[in-house]
Amino acid sequence: MDAFTTLILILDSTVRLATPLILAALAGLWSERSGVFDIGLEGKMLVGAFAAGTVAHLTGSPWAGLGAAILAAVALGLVHGFATITARGNQIVSGVALNFVAAGLTALLGQAWFQQGGRTPALPGSARFQPIELPGASMVADVPVLGGLYSELVSGHNLLVYLAFLAVPVTSLVLFRTRFGLRLRAVGDNPAAVDTAGIGVTLLRYRAVVICGVLTGTAGAYLSIAQSAGFIRDMTAGKGFIALAALIFAKWMPVNVLFTCLLFGFLDAVAIRLQGVSVPGIGLVPVQIFQALPYALTVILLAGFIGRAVPPRAGGVAYVKDRG
Amino acid sequence: MRARKALPGWVDYGLIPLLNVTCAFLVSGLVVLAIGADPLEAVQILVWGAFGFGEGIGFTLFYATNFIFTGLAVAIAFHGGLFNIGAEGQAALGGLGATLVCLAVDRFVPWWVTLPFAAIAAGLFGAGWAAIPAWLQAKRGSHIVITTIMFNFLAAALMGYLLVDVLVAPGSMQPETRTFAAGGRLPPLRELFPDIGLGQAPVNVAFLLALVALVAIWVLVWRTRLGYEIRVFGANPVAASYAGISATRITMIAMMLSGALAGLMSLNEIMGYQQRLLLDFTAGAGFVGIAVALMGRAHPVGIFLAAVLFGALYQGGAELAFEIPEISRDMIVVIQGLVILFAGALENLFRPALVRLFVRRGGI
Numbered sequence: 001m002d003a004f005t006t007l008i009l010i011l012d013s014t015v016r017l018a019t020p021l022i023l024a025a026l027a028g029l030w031s032e033r034s035g036v037f038d039i040g041l042e043g044k045m046l047v048g049a050f051a052a053g054t055v056a057h058l059t060g061s062p063w064a065g066l067g068a069a070i071l072a073a074v075a076l077g078l079v080h081g082f083a084t085i086t087a088r089g090n091q092i093v094s095g096v097a098l099n100f101v102a103a104g105l106t107a108l109l110g111q112a113w114f115q116q117g118g119r120t121p122a123l124p125g126s127a128r129f130q131p132i133e134l135p136g137a138s139m140v141a142d143v144p145v146l147g148g149l150y151s152e153l154v155s156g157h158n159l160l161v162y163l164a165f166l167a168v169p170v171t172s173l174v175l176f177r178t179r180f181g182l183r184l185r186a187v188g189d190n191p192a193a194v195d196t197a198g199i200g201v202t203l204l205r206y207r208a209v210v211i212c213g214v215l216t217g218t219a220g221a222y223l224s225i226a227q228s229a230g231f232i233r234d235m236t237a238g239k240g241f242i243a244l245a246a247l248i249f250a251k252w253m254p255v256n257v258l259f260t261c262l263l264f265g266f267l268d269a270v271a272i273r274l275q276g277v278s279v280p281g282i283g284l285v286p287v288q289i290f291q292a293l294p295y296a297l298t299v300i301l302l303a304g305f306i307g308r309a310v311p312p313r314a315g316g317v318a319y320v321k322d323r324g
Numbered sequence: 325m326r327a328r329k330a331l332p333g334w335v336d337y338g339l340i341p342l343l344n345v346t347c348a349f350l351v352s353g354l355v356v357l358a359i360g361a362d363p364l365e366a367v368q369i370l371v372w373g374a375f376g377f378g379e380g381i382g383f384t385l386f387y388a389t390n391f392i393f394t395g396l397a398v399a400i401a402f403h404g405g406l407f408n409i410g411a412e413g414q415a416a417l418g419g420l421g422a423t424l425v426c427l428a429v430d431r432f433v434p435w436w437v438t439l440p441f442a443a444i445a446a447g448l449f450g451a452g453w454a455a456i457p458a459w460l461q462a463k464r465g466s467h468i469v470i471t472t473i474m475f476n477f478l479a480a481a482l483m484g485y486l487l488v489d490v491l492v493a494p495g496s497m498q499p500e501t502r503t504f505a506a507g508g509r510l511p512p513l514r515e516l517f518p519d520i521g522l523g524q525a526p527v528n529v530a531f532l533l534a535l536v537a538l539v540a541i542w543v544l545v546w547r548t549r550l551g552y553e554i555r556v557f558g559a560n561p562v563a564a565s566y567a568g569i570s571a572t573r574i575t576m577i578a579m580m581l582s583g584a585l586a587g588l589m590s591l592n593e594i595m596g597y598q599q600r601l602l603l604d605f606t607a608g609a610g611f612v613g614i615a616v617a618l619m620g621r622a623h624p625v626g627i628f629l630a631a632v633l634f635g636a637l638y639q640g641g642a643e644l645a646f647e648i649p650e651i652s653r654d655m656i657v658v659i660q661g662l663v664i665l666f667a668g669a670l671e672n673l674f675r676p677a678l679v680r681l682f683v684r685r686g687g688i
Binding site: 039079083084087088089090091092093094096097098099100101102103104105107108109111112113118238241244245248286288289291292295296298299302303304311 | 466471473482488650655668669670673
């Protein structure tokens with residue numbers, strides 16, 4: 001295999017691996033920009049993946065699966081919202097709790113309902129999101145360089161991949177170019193000012209939490225009914241936390257999120273590629289280095305050695321209207 | 325933490341935790357009902373499995389030992405106003421420290437010579453792994469919650485590399501070290517006290533060590549100058565700085581104590597039970613510590629009770645999964661999450677009503 005084909009294959013798998021990260025990191029971005037920290041991205045993806053796998057199996061429709069995933073993730077998000085916005089509980093503690101509830105509940109129900117060790121039954125192709133061939137992909141496949149790029153890298157992904165990439169400019173536009181976005185960002189930086197202007201803090205934050213649920217649910221559905229053919233227990237395997245790291249690394253900016261997730265996806269793709277392969281001059285590279293890199297890079301960034309990551313100012317704190 | 329209207333002590337430390345935990349268990353009961361099993365029968369099997377016979381009690385206390393250490397670890401950080409989610413990674417590194425000592429000396433000396441050195445190594449490795457996030461928080465302002473999460477994953481990667489490529493026993497297909505000789509094994513209590521009838525339960529000398537740690541932390545937090553400084557810093561960092569308490573010093577000390585306690589958990593699991601280092605031996609004990617600390621309100625007595633409760637859930641849950649296969653051990657993870665939710669995030673759910681009930685009555 002020549003170098004160009006290898007590169008295309010690695011980039012292709014980068015896109016596939018980055019997709020759930022992009023969706024989940026954008027979800028976190030919505031929530032945290034409104035002042036609600038969410039370390040429960042992992043849990044929401046997991047319930048989304050489980051709901052999608054279950055409902056797609058029962059109905060045979062990927063769309064019903066996606067809908068169920070969104071509903072389940074939004075429901076879990078609303079529990080987080082109730083605990084942190086209404087009951088003013090600690091956002092970190094609530095996120096930790098819901099991650100456990102999600103991990104336990106999906107494995108428990110999966111085992112109780114299907115008796116396949118926490119898996120949902122394998123889905124036929126018609127119950128999954130299938131690769132979409134973009135117009136002309138097979139026609140230009142033989143054109144050197146650009147043809148390969150288009151037919152292998154740009155074309156041939158499933159719908160949710162394109163949706164994830166579309167969600168980046170949409171998030172950016174809504175957050176920075178609409179009144180709703182302005183208010184949402186304001187509520188994450190200075191809720192008292194928003195309150196003084198006569199806009200409800202609570203409702204705005206709940207809306208952000210719901211958007212977060214929609215995106216994490218989609219990320220979960222991608223895992224179980226687009227990338228794989230069914231749910232397996234703990235199938236998120238820390239992706240929610242990598243997305244959290246990506247969000248911080250991207251300094252809470254949508255376009256940065258895209259590039260950070262692509263970088264983390266690329267590291268993952270290279271790690272898979274290099275497994276058991278001896279690199280000339282270096283020898284066998286331990287896969288753990290690539291597993292650790294996203295976290296290590298994020299810690300270095302947080303330490304302020306490469307730029308500064310400043311979170312939304314009012315993040316992590318419940319808003320109390322009357323202080324008297 | 326914000327100032328609260330004063331409630332009578334028994335309400336604050338007795339009734340509120342009880343109500344919160346009751347809620348968690350009621351919701352758990354609904355989950356059991358939803359998968360078509362009988363919650364009352366489940367509770368019966370669980371309680372019998374955990375406390376009904378000597379061996380069950382022994383297993384309960386064995387699990388509780390892990391949770392006492394990790395619960396204390398999370399609690400001491402709480403007192404300093406720090407949320408340490410990294411106990412899992414710190415415990416893993418502690419296991420590495422204990423293992424290095426055991427591998428070095430287990431063939432030459434008896435266990436009671438190995439134990440102090442292994443404990444020191446486990447504590448130091450755990451403290452060292454906590455020291456980096458602590459330093460980053462104190463000096464560079466990196467949020468400790470995020471860095472400790474990252475350090476859990478970094479620890480997992482490091483342990484994976486060490487066990488697959490470096491420490492693995494020659495000829496072994498599993499990522500494990502060799503099994504320790506007698507000098508690296510903590511004797512189980514059933515050998516020291518054959519009359520109690522603990523069956524084959526692995527509860528061992530580390531349990532006694534955990535009891536000592538409970539008392540030591542109580543003395544440290546409530547009876548020493550350092551403990552006072554940690555609590556002042558946790559309650560009000562600004563006031564602490566005016567009182568001449570160094571934020572850097574307290575953050576470092578509280579987190580390193582926390583990491584050391586988490587590291588000591590490995591003595592129970594590695595030297596007391598597995599007798600070798602293996603991947604993921606912590607099995608979530610670091611996270612259970614969060615639930616234990618929240619439920620026990622960061623007080624050693626509460627932590628002991630909460631740790632025994634979670635030990636009972638783990639042991640009883642194993643019996644339950646055996647008797648009623650639909651209720652797999654994942655049920656314990658659900659309960660754990662619900663306890664953290666109700667005792668932690670929703671801790672103030674009943675407070676306003678109780679304040680109305682008790683403060684008005686007592687105030688007049």
